[in-house]
Amino acid sequence: MTSSDPQAQVQELRRQLQSLLEAAKANERKLDRFDALERRLVAVGSMEELVNLLLVDCRADFNLDAAELWLLDPDEELRRALPALPMVKAPQLLDNHAPLKALFGAARTTRLVGAADAPLLAQAFGEGSPVRSAALLPLIRQGLLIGSLHFGSRDPERYDAESGTKFLDRLSAIAAIAIESMLNRERLRRAGMTDGLTGVHNRRYFDHRSLIEFSQAVRHRYPLACLFLDIDHFKAINDRHGHPAGDEVLRQVGGLIQRSLRTGDLAARYGGEEFVVLLPRTDLAGACEVAERIRLMVQEAPFVTPEGGTLSATLSVGLAMLPAQATSFAELLGAADRALYDAKRGGRNRTVADEAAGDAAAASP
Numbered sequence: 540m541t542s543s544d545p546q547a548q549v550q551e552l553r554r555q556l557q558s559l560l561e562a563a564k565a566n567e568r569k570l571d572r573f574d575a576l577e578r579r580l581v582a583v584g585s586m587e588e589l590v591n592l593l594l595v596d597c598r599a600d601f602n603l604d605a606a607e608l609w610l611l612d613p614d615e616e617l618r619r620a621l622p623a624l625p626m627v628k629a630p631q632l633l634d635n636h637a638p639l640k641a642l643f644g645a646a647r648t649t650r651l652v653g654a655a656d657a658p659l660l661a662q663a664f665g666e667g668s669p670v671r672s673a674a675l676l677p678l679i680r681q682g683l684l685i686g687s688l689h690f691g692s693r694d695p696e697r698y699d700a701e702s703g704t705k706f707l708d709r710l711s712a713i714a715a716i717a718i719e720s721m722l723n724r725e726r727l728r729r730a731g732m733t734d735g736l737t738g739v740h741n742r743r744y745f746d747h748r749s750l751i752e753f754s755q756a757v758r759h760r761y762p763l764a765c766l767f768l769d770i771d772h773f774k775a776i777n778d779r780h781g782h783p784a785g786d787e788v789l790r791q792v793g794g795l796i797q798r799s800l801r802t803g804d805l806a807a808r809y810g811g812e813e814f815v816v817l818l819p820r821t822d823l824a825g826a827c828e829v830a831e832r833i834r835l836m837v838q839e840a841p842f843v844t845p846e847g848g849t850l851s852a853t854l855s856v857g858l859a860m861l862p863a864q865a866t867s868f869a870e871l872l873g874a875a876d877r878a879l880y881d882a883k884r885g886g887r888n889r890t891v892a893d894e895a896a897g898d899a900a901a902a903s904p
């Protein structure tokens with residue numbers, strides 16, 4: 540204070556007090572916003588809700604121009620799960636640590652980045668992004684960097700290296716916990732509906748989903764194809780090459796079937812060496828094509844045994860169609876099972892359509 544006028548000194552003190560009060564109020568509002576966000580983070584019920592909260596709601600609540608979430612996904616677990624989830628903006632999935640290392644180096648602490656570090660901003664938000672300053676938050680669980688959260692602003696002053704990072708550090712710690720627990724929940728959910736050996740859906744999930752698929756097909760009057768697939772002479776494979784080799788054949792057949800299908804199709808392990816596939820909105824010709832594609836892929840595959848040898852295998856397919864064969868899902872499955880029996884009796888390594896299946900082609904819209 541330079542003025543010797545007491546009146547002016549009082550005014551100056553008032554002004555300083557006022558600005559301190561405003562700063563305190565702004566801090567309190569910020570704290571309230573962070574507090575509300577933290578509460579929502581710990582209460583989220585699904586992966587899509589969590590991602591939407593971090594990328595969409597945060598952006599609006601904190602008046603940001605960009606928000607990005609990077610998640611490490613070396614086993615492609617998220618890559619398989621996320622496309623099915625309704626998200627406004629998806630996280631970026633990383634198959635290795637390199638991009639995270641490039642952002643955080645060895646320090647792995649929150650980084651405030653100014654306009655001077657344009658290459659780092661481009662890395663974090665993509666080339667051509669309007670972001671001129673940013674907070675890059677490392678997401679760490681049990682000592683491991685599992686991803687990062689990026690908040691960006693067009694305002695070059697919004698995040699500068701001198702600002703405190705206390706709120707942001709706390710937010711990143713809570714976001715990391717929320718993400719990890721959501722991933723664990725997702726893993727459990729998937730484990731409950733997946734066959735542990737082959738990676739396709741299990742019978743329990745199939746029993747549930749097949750009823751939904753059946754009633755949808757009936758209600759919306761579209762064709763539904765059902766394939767029953769059974770590996771030929773599987774007992775002999777086990778007897779000749781050992782149970783672990785048999786397991787390996789099952790695992791590889793499961794993978795081949797899964798890769799032959801479109802999104803929306805359903806494959807499951809029905810029992811021992813039996814698989815079942817449902818193809819919604821697929822007519823007889825399309826279903827035969829899928830069945831034959833799978834059959835030929837299995838016939839041509841060299842199945843690698845745990846000892847490193849190879850063996851060959853074939854499978855038989857029974858096919859049934861809705862409409863035509865069924866007034867219930869059990870009937871449709873029964874028709875496919877009968878067709879499979881005919882395929883076995885006819886010499887195996889073949890696809891047989893239930894004799895009524897041709898009527899479905901005529902009846903389908």
Ligand SMILES: Nc1nc2c(ncn2[C@@H]2O[C@H](COP(=O)(O)OP(=O)(O)OP(=O)(O)O)[C@@H](O)[C@H]2O)c(=O)[nH]1
Binds near residue numbers: 771774783786810
């Ligand atoms: N390795 C392995 N074998 C299994 C598994 N589940 C069932 N099996 C075996 O699969 C064999 C099925 O044999 P069968 O039903 O007689 O039929 P198949 O030998 O395939 O003959 P066809 O179906 O008539 O061609 C049995 O020996 C079961 O023990 C499994 O998870 N792993």
